[in-house]
Amino acid sequence: AENAAIKNNRHPAEWTDFNIEHMKRQHRRMGFSYDWSREVSTCQPDYYRWNQWMFIRMAEKGLAYRKNARVNWCDECATVLANEQVVNGCCWRHETTPVHQKELVQWFFKITAYADQLLDDMKQLEGAWPDRVLAMQRNWIGRSEGTEVDFTLENTNEKIRVFTTRVDTIYGATCVILAPEHPLTARLVSGEGTAIVKGMIEYLANKEPGDIEKQGLFTGSYAINPYNNEKVPIWVGNFVLMGYGTGAIMAVPAHDERDFEFCTTYGIPITPVVRPATGEAAKLPFCEYGIVENSGQWNGLETAEARRQMTALAEKEGFGLGAITFRIKDWGVSRQRYWGTPIPMIHCKDCGVVPVPDDQLTVLLPPNAVFTGKGRSPLAMLPEFLNTTCPKCGGPAERETDTMDTFVDSSWYFYRYCDNKNDKAPFDSSKIAYWFPIDQYIGGVEHAILHLIYSRFWTKVMRDLGLISNDEPAARLFTQGMVIKDGAKMSKSKGNVISADSLVDQYGADTGRLFELFAAPPERDLDFTDSGAKGAYRFIDRVFRFVTRNADRATETGEQTEADRKVLRKLHQVIEKITVDFETRWHFNTSIAAFMELINEMYANEANLSGPVVTDVIERVILLLAPFAPFVCEEMWEITGRTGPVFKQTWPTFDPELAKEDGAEVVLQVNGKVRGRVTVPFGTTRDALEALAKQDEKVQQFIGGKEIVKVVVVPDKLVNIVVKG
RNA sequence: GCGGAGGUGGCGGAAUUGGCAGACGCACUAGCUUGAGGUGCUAGCGAGUUACAUCGUGCGGGUUCAAGUCCCGCUCUCCGCACCA
Numbered sequence: 001a002e003n004a005a006i007k008n009n010r011h012p013a014e015w016t017d018f019n020i021e022h023m024k025r026q027h028r029r030m031g032f033s034y035d036w037s038r039e040v041s042t043c044q045p046d047y048y049r050w051n052q053w054m055f056i057r058m059a060e061k062g063l064a065y066r067k068n069a070r071v072n073w074c075d076e077c078a079t080v081l082a083n084e085q086v087v088n089g090c091c092w093r094h095e096t097t098p099v100h101q102k103e104l105v106q107w108f109f110k111i112t113a114y115a116d117q118l119l120d121d122m123k124q125l126e127g128a129w130p131d132r133v134l135a136m137q138r139n140w141i142g143r144s145e146g147t148e149v150d151f152t153l154e155n156t157n158e159k160i161r162v163f164t165t166r167v168d169t170i171y172g173a174t175c176v177i178l179a180p181e182h183p184l185t186a187r188l189v190s191g192e193g194t195a196i197v198k199g200m201i202e203y204l205a206n207k208e209p210g211d212i213e214k215q216g217l218f219t220g221s222y223a224i225n226p227y228n229n230e231k232v233p234i235w236v237g238n239f240v241l242m243g244y245g246t247g248a249i250m251a252v253p254a255h256d257e258r259d260f261e262f263c264t265t266y267g268i269p270i271t272p273v274v275r276p277a278t279g280e281a282a283k284l285p286f287c288e289y290g291i292v293e294n295s296g297q298w299n300g301l302e303t304a305e306a307r308r309q310m311t312a313l314a315e316k317e318g319f320g321l322g323a324i325t326f327r328i329k330d331w332g333v334s335r336q337r338y339w340g341t342p343i344p345m346i347h348c349k350d351c352g353v354v355p356v357p358d359d360q361l362t363v364l365l366p367p368n369a370v371f372t373g374k375g376r377s378p379l380a381m382l383p384e385f386l387n388t389t390c391p392k393c394g395g396p397a398e399r400e401t402d403t404m405d406t407f408v409d410s411s412w413y414f415y416r417y418c419d420n421k422n423d424k425a426p427f428d429s430s431k432i433a434y435w436f437p438i439d440q441y442i443g444g445v446e447h448a449i450l451h452l453i454y455s456r457f458w459t460k461v462m463r464d465l466g467l468i469s470n471d472e473p474a475a476r477l478f479t480q481g482m483v484i485k486d487g488a489k490m491s492k493s494k495g496n497v498i499s500a501d502s503l504v505d506q507y508g509a510d511t512g513r514l515f516e517l518f519a520a521p522p523e524r525d526l527d528f529t530d531s532g533a534k535g536a537y538r539f540i541d542r543v544f545r546f547v548t549r550n551a552d553r554a555t556e557t558g559e560q561t562e563a564d565r566k567v568l569r570k571l572h573q574v575i576e577k578i579t580v581d582f583e584t585r586w587h588f589n590t591s592i593a594a595f596m597e598l599i600n601e602m603y604a605n606e607a608n609l610s611g612p613v614v615t616d617v618i619e620r621v622i623l624l625l626a627p628f629a630p631f632v633c634e635e636m637w638e639i640t641g642r643t644g645p646v647f648k649q650t651w652p653t654f655d656p657e658l659a660k661e662d663g664a665e666v667v668l669q670v671n672g673k674v675r676g677r678v679t680v681p682f683g684t685t686r687d688a689l690e691a692l693a694k695q696d697e698k699v700q701q702f703i704g705g706k707e708i709v710k711v712v713v714v715p716d717k718l719v720n721i722v723v724k725g
Numbered sequence: 726g727c728g729g730a731g732g733u734g735g736c737g738g739a740a741u742u743g744g745c746a747g748a749c750g751c752a753c754u755a756g757c758u759u760g761a762g763g764u765g766c767u768a769g770c771g772a773g774u775u776a777c778a779u780c781g782u783g784c785g786g787g788u789u790c791a792a793g794u795c796c797c798g799c800u801c802u803c804c805g806c807a808c809c810a
Contacts, residue, residue, distance in 0.1 A: 130729090132728085135728050136806075139727080139728060139729095139806055140806080142806095144809070144810085163810070166810080237808090239810095241808080241810090250810080252810090257808090261808085325810095327809055449805090449806095518750070520738070524738095531736095531750095532751060535750055535751055542765095545765095587741085589749085590739065590740095593749035593750075594748090596749055667744075667745050669745085671790080672790065677745080709790085710790055712791075
């Protein structure tokens, strides 16, 4: 079949299946034992075992724990989702299915304990990870420094703790606002109010984030400001988040836009307490920073200083403290799915939650699960899985039926890769010390706050467990762009997907590869166009034609020609360029452009090339193109009588002498404008260049009768004559 | 609103260290080849001009012999987050 294809001069595009078979054959010939039918998967039972082992170690340290929580729930998946897996209020796997809240007992990883480290260690990643990924993580972790202050519920000793970053504006606080879910809300509000609060919660749950209208309800109660003992009304506000800070805020309408909006809506007074610093214009309508006023003993202080001093007072008097709040929450890892690592915990009536002993791992998934897509996890419906005995007391007990989020697998699979046959431990630490951190990690930006934050967390946990010594999983990160079609990200719901299969059917896999690499540098999104793919197809054809019709010229004799020298020079320049592109910046689009220039040069000189040179050039051309279009290169390699697979050959080297141009082309400028050019031997002296420039006819036209102010000479590059008048 | 990345021909993009703007490709135009062309080849292709001068990298300034590249100010586009107190 191979030979028939060549004889019939079949087009490369038709070779796809044929070539896959061919590659397999090559592999067998070379004695590779890779089993093409088997996919590598992280979800192997031995991997479950080490996930479970890790989970138990984390539980021992309090880093894995169980609590009752309001969690995100996707009806489509019939499972819980982590906060990171909620995108625009919808499930990350079902972009149009809104997530809603459910109250459940769930397992969590204490990623919040590492919030500061995740933030601080970004210093190690600066410049080596893309800025936008670091920015997204910083934003997601959401550290903010502020003060917690206790207001007192009027006529009681009960404290209402609020979190603020601007305690310096507390004299301007004209009300305290509670989140609808705040425990105090239920106690202060009764009758009709209860229904209103319930309405607020429902309103929030069903509203797209971004266009939520502020709703408020006066509780009828008042709170005392500990700084000035003034009483302010207590409200409930739908825009106050229970999950952030303390779930209660003080509103300073004069200096905060959101508070202003709320207070003007409900007729709550506005008291300014900050004026602009001297010499600074008032920033309207909100003066955020400046000098404190209307604030008793603090008047005249700069806002930042007031903040420090007032926090210190709160700590001294015991009604508050400096506090750091994070936006990131603990990672909910329980899933009510069948797939995923079973959580290795046992619930005993008497002993509580007991981990499965190490020597009883792996807890395997039962093979006979029934999938209803409803109710409890499939595991909970199987008595043979569910019912067990307590490892501690031997009494009857139930297994945990939740499985782990599959992001657990991806958080450390690359460590297991280094020692994947180890059945004594997750891995041998010395092997990790050899390989880690990963020199270069490549992936999509969509994982910025999912996989890329989880794996950083997991690395720190394993380090603290004494398993590894690196702080970060990957020294460098590269995020590739997406394929865009008709101005939009390819997605099934938009129906604008170009499948790899159809591209392969139409043009062949090499064309698809070459087009993708040529259309844009890899970090950028690339626009798919059919004509662009056609261009790549045409180019491969062009290379193929040249190679096949010059394939058997090796035995020709003859002198080296001028054409030979030209083509060889270009060849060596291009080898250098592609080599450097590969080793440094990965701008394969420019590599391919250079390669195209080489092919153009070969076509232009084809008639005058000598046999030995053209044979030599063809060999290296195939080697150079192979990374971009491997299938057709394997074919050309065989057609031209060469043996062994291309991918086992060594990369061509370049000879700087052959790559060198005959001379330097020097640009002649007058007042920075190009007026001529000369070709000179490399290393021509400054004086000689200046003289040459002044002799140039065109240059003389422009300097004639004018005073030469200055002459700038850059050897081998340019001469710029500056004239006046 | 906050954060990040960008703006170069009709289009995708190149210019890596401040030194010829527009490499390479697509599209387009003309010609050749062909029985035919969804093939191949040759030439042209930023604007303007008969030609030259000239103008030209989002806009306005600046530094420099020289700026797409450096500095200051603005603007628009895309992406992420967003009532985070």
